[in-house]
Amino acid sequence: MSDGCAFCDIGEGTAPAFIVAENDLAFALLDIQPLARGHCLVVPRRHVPWWDELAEDEADAVFRLARTTAEKIRRAFSPDCVTMYARGRRVPHTHVFLVPTYSRDPLDRLFNALEGFQEQAAELAGLRQADEMRAAFERLKGA
Template sequence: MTESCVFCRIVRGDEPAHIIDEDELSMAILDINPLARGHCLVIPKRHVPWWHDLNEREVSSLFRLAWSVSGRIKRAFEPDFVAMYARGRRIPHTHIFLVPTYKGDPVDRFFNALEGFQESSVILASLRNDLKETAEILRNV
């Protein structure tokens, strides 16, 4: 844990948080700047900047807790779906966003715009030409 990390301070109990659930390795809290009612963050209790650097037990814990809390969000707020994405760039402590999403809300519009860009961008479209080679590279690393 680091002193400067807000999530580490929350895990230690040094910062207030609305804890929704936790287990030995992970914790789910409400986001203090929610994009929607019920927007949660799921964090590992160990300070790990990037989710792909977690150990296998932490990954299992993190995603199991995310799955469980997503079910709670669905039952409580009945969204169209619960968007899930992992970040860590602004606050370098792995965190999974769980955002209840409804048709036309800001998160839905953002992902629709992103998908539209992904499908129509000439630069990104050129990546389709390399799919076979890219798959081969990733299989053999």
């Protein structure tokens, strides 16, 4: 438990939340600052800042509940996909984001940009190779 932690308060039932699914070790709720309609968070009941610090049974419970909740999101909103990522940064209590994502919406564009950056990094690394640098030099010198 952690004093002043919103997710601990919700887990203990002392703060309101729209809990859409739960099991013994975790609960899923609507995010109060949604990126899309139906955006949910999956939260372990125990106060654990980082997802990789979860006990094995908690990790199992969180990801089982994430799958169940993603199925609910798919049935309710028919998104193209349910994007998942884990943080514990703004609220230092592990929470897995489940965001219904549609082609070209802000989150889809964000992840497309990240994937483009990954691909571009390899392409740019190639330009630093000695033969590529020599070829560019020769082209410029002769231009």
